[in-house]
Amino acid sequence: EVQLVQSGAEVKKPGESLKISCKGSGYNFANYWIGWVRQMPGKGLEWMGIIYPGDSDTRYSPSFQGQVTISADKSISTAYLQWSSLKASDTAMYYCARHSTVGTTHNWFDPWGQGTLVTVSS
Amino acid sequence: EIVLTQSPGTLSLSPGERATLSCRASQSVRSSYLAWYQQTPGQAPRLLIYGASSRATGIPDRFSGSGSGTDFSLTISRLEPEDFAVYYCQQYGSSPFTFGPGTKVDIK
Numbered sequence: 526e527v528q529l530v531q532s533g534a535e536v537k538k539p540g541e542s543l544k545i546s547c548k549g550s551g552y553n554f555a556n557y558w559i560g561w562v563r564q565m566p567g568k569g570l571e572w573m574g575i576i577y578p579g580d581s582d583t584r585y586s587p588s589f590q591g592q593v594t595i596s597a598d599k600s601i602s603t604a605y606l607q608w609s610s611l612k613a614s615d616t617a618m619y620y621c622a623r624h625s626t627v628g629t630t631h632n633w634f635d636p637w638g639q640g641t642l643v644t645v646s647s
Numbered sequence: 648e649i650v651l652t653q654s655p656g657t658l659s660l661s662p663g664e665r666a667t668l669s670c671r672a673s674q675s676v677r678s679s680y681l682a683w684y685q686q687t688p689g690q691a692p693r694l695l696i697y698g699a700s701s702r703a704t705g706i707p708d709r710f711s712g713s714g715s716g717t718d719f720s721l722t723i724s725r726l727e728p729e730d731f732a733v734y735y736c737q738q739y740g741s742s743p744f745t746f747g748p749g750t751k752v753d754i755k
Contacts, residue, residue: 562692562746570684570692570735570746586743587648620691631739633682635694635703 527551529559529621529638536644537611544607545641547621554602555579558624560634561595561606565617575624576604584630611645618642649674649738651747659755666723668750670736675716680740683712683721686749687732695734696721726752 532546549559560575574585578597585595597604604621619641622634650673660666670681679699684692694703696712699719709724723730731754736747 560744569733569749570686570737572737572744572746574743584742586745588743622692625694625697630742631678631680631744633694633697633737633739634684634692635697637691637693640691 527623527636529623529636531619531621531638531641534642534644536646538647539611539613539645541611541645542607542609543611543643544605545619545643547604547606547638549602549604549623552623553627554597555599556627558628558630558632559597559604560622560624561593561604562620562622562634563589563617564620564640570620573606575630577628577630578602578604611643613645613647615643616645648743649676649741649745651736651738651745653734653736653747653750655750656748657751657753659753660726661755662726662728664726666721666726666730666752668721668723668734668752670714670719670721670747672717672719672738674741676719676738677740679715679719680738681712681714681719682737682739683710684735684737685730685732686735687729692735723752 561573563571573589578599621638624632625635683696686692
Protein backbone atom coordinates (compact mmCIF):
# COMPACT_ATOMS: atom_id res chain seq x y z
CA GLU A 526 0.00 0.00 0.00
CA VAL A 527 1.30 3.44 -0.96
CA GLN A 528 1.41 5.68 2.09
CA LEU A 529 2.65 9.11 3.09
CA VAL A 530 3.11 9.65 6.82
CA GLN A 531 3.81 13.15 8.06
CA SER A 532 5.49 14.30 11.23
CA GLY A 533 3.44 15.49 14.18
CA ALA A 534 1.93 18.85 15.08
CA GLU A 535 4.30 21.67 15.97
CA VAL A 536 3.92 24.77 18.14
CA LYS A 537 6.58 27.38 17.54
CA LYS A 538 7.34 31.03 18.30
CA PRO A 539 7.80 33.71 15.65
CA GLY A 540 11.37 33.78 14.40
CA GLU A 541 12.05 30.11 15.14
CA SER A 542 13.04 27.60 12.49
CA LEU A 543 11.16 24.43 11.63
CA LYS A 544 11.48 21.39 9.39
CA ILE A 545 8.52 19.04 8.93
CA SER A 546 8.69 15.70 7.18
CA CYS A 547 6.75 13.33 4.98
CA LYS A 548 7.85 9.68 4.72
CA GLY A 549 6.78 7.64 1.76
CA SER A 550 6.37 3.87 1.73
CA GLY A 551 5.09 1.18 -0.60
CA TYR A 552 6.66 2.61 -3.75
CA ASN A 553 9.98 3.73 -5.25
CA PHE A 554 10.24 7.11 -3.53
CA ALA A 555 12.90 8.49 -5.89
CA ASN A 556 10.75 8.17 -8.99
CA TYR A 557 7.66 10.21 -8.11
CA TRP A 558 7.31 13.95 -7.70
CA ILE A 559 6.08 14.87 -4.23
CA GLY A 560 4.65 18.21 -3.21
CA TRP A 561 3.42 20.40 -0.39
CA VAL A 562 0.05 22.11 -0.01
CA ARG A 563 -0.86 24.76 2.56
CA GLN A 564 -4.30 25.14 4.11
CA MET A 565 -4.67 28.11 6.41
CA PRO A 566 -7.40 27.90 9.08
CA GLY A 567 -10.83 27.84 7.44
CA LYS A 568 -9.34 28.49 4.00
CA GLY A 569 -8.67 26.65 0.75
CA LEU A 570 -5.76 24.68 -0.64
CA GLU A 571 -2.59 26.42 -1.88
CA TRP A 572 0.01 24.66 -4.03
CA MET A 573 3.45 25.42 -2.60
CA GLY A 574 5.81 23.38 -4.75
CA ILE A 575 7.07 19.97 -5.75
CA ILE A 576 10.33 18.05 -5.72
CA TYR A 577 11.60 15.05 -7.66
CA PRO A 578 13.59 13.07 -5.09
CA GLY A 579 15.61 11.27 -7.75
CA ASP A 580 17.60 14.40 -8.64
CA SER A 581 16.15 17.01 -6.24
CA ASP A 582 14.69 19.06 -9.11
CA THR A 583 12.34 21.49 -7.33
CA ARG A 584 9.58 23.80 -8.55
CA TYR A 585 8.12 26.49 -6.33
CA SER A 586 5.01 28.59 -6.53
CA PRO A 587 6.09 32.26 -6.81
CA SER A 588 3.98 32.87 -3.68
CA PHE A 589 6.25 30.59 -1.66
CA GLN A 590 9.62 30.96 -3.42
CA GLY A 591 12.12 32.28 -0.88
CA GLN A 592 9.71 31.73 2.01
CA VAL A 593 10.20 27.99 2.44
CA THR A 594 12.62 25.27 1.33
CA ILE A 595 11.49 21.95 -0.07
CA SER A 596 13.99 19.11 0.05
CA ALA A 597 14.10 15.32 -0.01
CA ASP A 598 16.38 12.49 1.10
CA LYS A 599 15.74 9.54 -1.17
CA SER A 600 17.91 7.27 0.98
CA ILE A 601 15.27 7.41 3.72
CA SER A 602 12.24 8.07 1.46
CA THR A 603 11.47 11.37 3.15
CA ALA A 604 10.53 14.82 1.88
CA TYR A 605 10.83 17.97 3.94
CA LEU A 606 9.38 21.44 4.19
CA GLN A 607 11.34 23.95 6.19
CA TRP A 608 11.26 27.52 7.40
CA SER A 609 14.25 29.54 8.64
CA SER A 610 12.19 32.16 10.45
CA LEU A 611 8.53 31.47 11.13
CA LYS A 612 5.81 34.10 11.16
CA ALA A 613 2.38 33.98 12.74
CA SER A 614 0.96 33.88 9.20
CA ASP A 615 2.63 30.49 8.66
CA THR A 616 0.04 28.97 11.01
CA ALA A 617 -1.68 26.35 8.86
CA MET A 618 -2.16 22.70 8.08
CA TYR A 619 0.49 21.46 5.66
CA TYR A 620 -0.14 18.42 3.49
CA CYS A 621 2.34 16.46 1.48
CA ALA A 622 1.04 14.63 -1.56
CA ARG A 623 2.56 12.50 -4.28
CA HIS A 624 2.08 12.76 -7.99
CA SER A 625 0.09 9.78 -9.16
CA THR A 626 2.16 8.80 -12.18
CA VAL A 627 5.83 7.82 -12.09
CA GLY A 628 8.24 10.51 -13.24
CA THR A 629 5.51 12.81 -14.55
CA THR A 630 5.83 16.53 -13.80
CA HIS A 631 2.35 17.52 -14.94
CA ASN A 632 0.23 15.34 -12.72
CA TRP A 633 -2.42 15.25 -10.06
CA PHE A 634 -1.89 14.50 -6.37
CA ASP A 635 -2.74 11.03 -5.12
CA PRO A 636 -2.20 9.92 -2.38
CA TRP A 637 -2.00 12.58 0.32
CA GLY A 638 -0.43 12.58 3.75
CA GLN A 639 -2.53 13.10 6.85
CA GLY A 640 -1.33 16.69 7.34
CA THR A 641 0.90 18.45 9.85
CA LEU A 642 -0.57 21.33 11.85
CA VAL A 643 1.92 24.14 12.41
CA THR A 644 0.99 26.80 14.96
CA VAL A 645 3.15 29.90 15.29
CA SER A 646 2.33 32.03 18.28
CA SER A 647 4.18 34.15 20.79
CA GLU B 648 -0.13 31.83 -13.25
CA ILE B 649 -3.51 30.27 -14.05
CA VAL B 650 -6.23 31.49 -11.68
CA LEU B 651 -9.14 29.12 -11.09
CA THR B 652 -12.57 30.43 -10.09
CA GLN B 653 -15.16 28.06 -8.65
CA SER B 654 -18.87 28.68 -8.49
CA PRO B 655 -21.02 28.74 -6.59
CA GLY B 656 -19.17 29.33 -3.36
CA THR B 657 -21.77 27.31 -1.49
CA LEU B 658 -24.39 24.94 -2.86
CA SER B 659 -27.25 23.98 -0.54
CA LEU B 660 -28.98 20.80 -1.64
CA SER B 661 -30.85 17.83 -0.23
CA PRO B 662 -29.76 14.19 -0.36
CA GLY B 663 -30.77 12.64 -3.65
CA GLU B 664 -30.50 15.89 -5.58
CA ARG B 665 -28.08 16.59 -8.41
CA ALA B 666 -25.10 18.89 -7.83
CA THR B 667 -23.26 20.74 -10.57
CA LEU B 668 -20.05 22.56 -9.65
CA SER B 669 -18.16 24.87 -11.98
CA CYS B 670 -14.44 25.60 -12.32
CA ARG B 671 -13.31 28.31 -14.70
CA ALA B 672 -9.68 29.02 -15.61
CA SER B 673 -8.15 32.40 -16.44
CA GLN B 674 -6.46 30.80 -19.46
CA SER B 675 -6.77 27.53 -21.29
CA VAL B 676 -5.71 24.46 -19.33
CA ARG B 677 -3.56 22.41 -21.66
CA SER B 678 -4.51 18.84 -22.39
CA SER B 679 -7.42 19.08 -19.94
CA TYR B 680 -4.97 18.73 -17.08
CA LEU B 681 -7.62 19.35 -14.43
CA ALA B 682 -8.38 17.40 -11.26
CA TRP B 683 -11.13 17.52 -8.67
CA TYR B 684 -10.71 16.74 -4.96
CA GLN B 685 -13.15 16.28 -2.11
CA GLN B 686 -12.35 17.38 1.43
CA THR B 687 -14.45 16.57 4.48
CA PRO B 688 -13.85 18.29 7.83
CA GLY B 689 -10.65 17.22 9.54
CA GLN B 690 -9.54 15.07 6.61
CA ALA B 691 -6.96 15.35 3.88
CA PRO B 692 -8.27 15.98 0.38
CA ARG B 693 -9.21 12.95 -1.70
CA LEU B 694 -8.79 12.68 -5.45
CA LEU B 695 -12.05 12.27 -7.36
CA ILE B 696 -11.34 13.11 -10.99
CA TYR B 697 -8.21 13.60 -13.10
CA GLY B 698 -7.75 14.52 -16.74
CA ALA B 699 -11.00 16.49 -16.44
CA SER B 700 -13.19 13.39 -16.78
CA SER B 701 -11.46 10.23 -15.53
CA ARG B 702 -12.66 8.89 -12.20
CA ALA B 703 -10.01 7.91 -9.69
CA THR B 704 -9.88 4.36 -8.37
CA GLY B 705 -12.75 3.58 -6.03
CA ILE B 706 -14.77 6.71 -6.80
CA PRO B 707 -18.49 5.97 -7.31
CA ASP B 708 -19.92 6.56 -10.75
CA ARG B 709 -22.32 9.21 -9.44
CA PHE B 710 -19.29 11.53 -9.72
CA SER B 711 -18.48 12.73 -13.22
CA GLY B 712 -16.28 15.44 -14.65
CA SER B 713 -16.40 17.25 -17.96
CA GLY B 714 -15.03 20.25 -19.78
CA SER B 715 -12.01 21.52 -21.64
CA GLY B 716 -10.15 24.73 -22.31
CA THR B 717 -11.24 27.15 -19.62
CA ASP B 718 -14.57 25.67 -18.47
CA PHE B 719 -14.88 22.53 -16.40
CA SER B 720 -17.56 20.99 -14.23
CA LEU B 721 -18.05 18.30 -11.63
CA THR B 722 -21.47 16.65 -11.39
CA ILE B 723 -22.74 14.50 -8.56
CA SER B 724 -25.81 12.78 -9.96
CA ARG B 725 -27.54 11.94 -6.68
CA LEU B 726 -26.12 13.30 -3.45
CA GLU B 727 -25.41 10.80 -0.70
CA PRO B 728 -24.96 11.93 2.93
CA GLU B 729 -21.18 11.45 2.68
CA ASP B 730 -20.95 13.78 -0.34
CA PHE B 731 -21.58 16.94 1.69
CA ALA B 732 -18.08 18.38 1.67
CA VAL B 733 -15.85 20.97 0.03
CA TYR B 734 -14.74 20.38 -3.55
CA TYR B 735 -11.61 21.84 -5.12
CA CYS B 736 -10.44 21.89 -8.71
CA GLN B 737 -6.73 21.98 -9.56
CA GLN B 738 -4.97 22.59 -12.84
CA TYR B 739 -1.66 20.83 -13.42
CA GLY B 740 -0.99 21.98 -16.95
CA SER B 741 1.07 25.02 -16.08
CA SER B 742 3.29 25.56 -13.03
CA PRO B 743 2.35 26.65 -10.40
CA PHE B 744 -0.32 23.96 -10.34
CA THR B 745 -2.99 26.11 -8.76
CA PHE B 746 -6.15 25.17 -6.88
CA GLY B 747 -9.52 26.87 -7.05
CA PRO B 748 -11.01 28.42 -3.89
CA GLY B 749 -13.47 25.56 -3.41
CA THR B 750 -17.22 24.97 -3.47
CA LYS B 751 -18.92 23.86 -0.28
CA VAL B 752 -21.85 21.50 -0.76
CA ASP B 753 -23.99 21.58 2.33
CA ILE B 754 -27.30 20.10 3.41
CA LYS B 755 -30.37 22.21 2.71
